């Protein structure tokens with residue numbers, strides 16, 4: 540995907556507020572958690588906030604620890620991450636700290652907003668995205684034109700809500716602070732609207748003084764050829780599963796996961812699992828799902844190696860098993876090399892049968908890792 544990894548970061552009160560309505564910023568995190576946030580900032584290429592947060596909090600968005608800044612420089616990176624904001628109106632204070640601290644700055648805005656911001660005389664790259672601001676275009680520009688591989692988004696709620704609802708967030712880092720705000724007018728983290736169905740995956744929970752950090756990943760697969768952040772997470776899991784395969788000199792080690800449209804895992808499998816010396820990963824996973832499960836029609840099969848089209852060990856190759864199961868979407872990391880079967884092309888066969896096949900080449904090395912002895 541031509542987008543950065545997008546990490547949403549926020550702290551909320553027990554009643555789900557981002558702030559109160561007083562003039563000063565409400566400090567929700569603990570000192571140790573602010574230091575954790577500083578560490579995350581030091582790890583990213585850019586930090587984005589909405590114009591509402593600039594107006595409400597007037598933040599600097601710096602990496603405060605000198606050692607972390609020195610480490611960035613030593614690694615050939617800018618001392619500070621790029622600072623990014625979004626505004627439609629361009630209604631920003633030229634004296635805001637955002638403009639006068641840290642390194643480079645970019646403002647993504649509309650044609651009308653751009654005219655206003657250019658009039659402010661601030662030292663920032665002003666990018667108009669036309670009549671309205673389109674998030675995929677913004678992310679593509681950060682990735683392709685500015686080399687941003689990791690983007691931290693520090694709010695506020697308007698920005699977080701859009702990125703999550705549009706399926707553009709890879710991760711949510713949420714800190715729960717042990718206090719109540721109790722004000723019905725206080726800003727909330729997420730607004731109403733359409734989110735992914737089903738549950739997100741909790742990948743970590745950590746106590747930090749009196750707050751709790753929870754890290755979540757979205758789980759809902761993309762649709763047809765469009766790739767969601769969850770596609771990347773599931774494919775990584777499939778690739779990691781391949782490491783569980785008993786070693787073989789005559790067959791690849793492959794992992795597979797079948798996921799329903801709402802992000803629920805239906806089954807997983809790997810090559811040669813449960814003592815079956817010839818079972819393939821997709822075959823093992825699909826065998827665990829009742830053939831009449833109605834979720835299969837909208838499910839995605841994630842497999843570290845593209846499904847096979849010919850095999851000596853069993854009558855039905857995996858591409859055929861996928862078609863028989865009624866699955867219409869496959870995400871894979873690696874096209875099958877000629878090691879055992881020449882010109883296998885499971886991707887082509889499935890596409891010809893109307894299945895959407897997405898190949899995420901960024902995971903090819905991970906898929907190959909347990910198969911190095913077959914490829915040298």
Ligand SMILES: NC(=O)c1ccc[n+]([C@@H]2O[C@H](COP(=O)([O-])OP(=O)(O)OC[C@H]3O[C@@H](n4cnc5c(N)ncnc54)[C@H](OP(=O)(O)O)[C@@H]3O)[C@@H](O)[C@H]2O)c1
Pocket residue numbers: 548549550551556557558559564565567588589590591592593595596625626627628629630648671672673693694695696697698699701726
């Ligand atoms: N607790 C935390 O972790 C945390 C973190 C950050 C912020 N906050 C709090 O959150 C509150 C601010 O949140 P918020 O939701 O009001 O503001 P926000 O999300 O920071 O910014 C919203 C503004 O960003 C611009 N914007 C957002 N989406 C846009 C789009 N698609 N196209 C063009 N412009 C867009 C608009 O600016 P224009 O109006 O200029 O057009 C919009 O009004 C503050 O109270 C702050 O303290 C808390």
